[in-house]
Amino acid sequence: MAQKTFKQRRHIHLKNFDYGSHEHVFFITICTAAKQHYFADPKISQIVIDELEHRRANQEIRLFCYCIMPDHLHMLIRLNESYTKKKGAFGERTLQNWVSAFKRYTAKMLRETFNV
Numbered sequence: 001m002a003q004k005t006f007k008q009r010r011h012i013h014l015k016n017f018d019y020g021s022h023e024h025v026f027f028i029t030i031c032t033a034a035k036q037h038y039f040a041d042p043k044i045s046q047i048v049i050d051e052l053e054h055r056r057a058n059q060e061i062r063l064f065c066y067c068i069m070p071d072h073l074h075m076l077i078r079l080n081e082s083y084t085k086k087k088g089a090f091g092e093r094t095l096q097n098w099v100s101a102f103k104r105y106t107a108k109m110l111r112e113t114f115n116v
Contacts, residue, residue, distance in 0.1 A: 020094035022081040025064065028099060030073045037070035038116055047113065048073060051106050059083065060098065 013019070032038045039045050045068050052075065056063040060083045066075040084093050110116050 019096060020079070020084050020092050022079050022084045025076060025078045026095055028073075028075050028077060028095075030075075030099070030103060032071045035071045036116075038110070039068050039073065040070040041114075044110060044114060044116070047109050048106055051102065051109070055102065 018024075039048065048068060049066075052063055052066060055061055059080050061080060062078040064076040064078070066073065079093070079095060079098060083098070086093055
């Protein structure tokens, strides 16, 4: 079986900016692998919505709004102070770690449930 290759994503980070701060609101865009229209399926979108709501209820983030498009997700969030003060499995709880955990969990759920 041929190994999938993905386009290298762009890293848009400000130098010397504290991405672990609870004082900033972040606009996040997450794209599906190979820009597939997975989120056009309401069942798949619901898993993403449920996970966002779980993380909001768990007080990891303040979720201002989100928009799910067929091949990507936009969200406007702020990390909660209670979240950033704790150490996680991967060290400091930063925006990058939060996004990685969110993507890892939702990808696992989608693979297990829909084989995507």
